[in-house]
Amino acid sequence: MKVTLKRVNENFHFELKNERGHIVNVDARPDFGGNDMGPSPMELVLMGVAGCSGIDMISILKKQRQEISSFKADVEGVREEVGDAKPFKDIFVVFYLEGNIKENKALTAAQLSFEKYCSVAKTVEPTATIHYKVVLNGVELAKI
Template identity: 90%
Template structure:
């Protein structure tokens, strides 16, 4: 896996490209001297958590022949000052699923993602606690 970064402007706008040619723009907020031309690197980390766990959950539920009509997630991160850095301390994930899905299977899929499969979450595990809950067809099922 390889990523290349190219500076786009005189501030902090970067274009990142993976070895398959997919491009993501990254920038800093204006209050940090950026132009807000893309998500910040820390926002990309949260996007990585959402995408990784989303792939896991959908894969698990499809293998169990669950019918997913809608799948959404919201991820929020709380950061803490550690020297000059501000790493994530707590990350909160809420999954919203709709469809003909058994509640125990949806809850187990989330548990398996965070405890076993999601490489992004596992990478963050030494420094951040990930909390999650599953809302299926409007009802909260699991909360960790």
């Protein structure tokens, strides 16, 4: 797996491209000297957690023949200062699922994603605790 970074302007706007040609723009906020032309690298980490766990959950639920009509997730990170860096200390994920899905299957899919399958979660695990809850058809099932 490889990505290539190219500087786009005189500030912090970068274009990143993977080996398959997909492009993502990254930038810093204006208060940090950027032009806000894309998400920050730390926002990309949260997006990675959302995307990775989302792929896991949908894959698991499809294998269990659950009917998913809607799937969303909100991910929020809390950072703390460690020297000059500010890594994530806690990451909070809320999954919103709709459809003909059994409660235990939705909960198990989330649990398996974070405890076994999600490589992004495993990557941030040494520094951040991931907390999650599942909301199925408007009903909160679990808060972990």
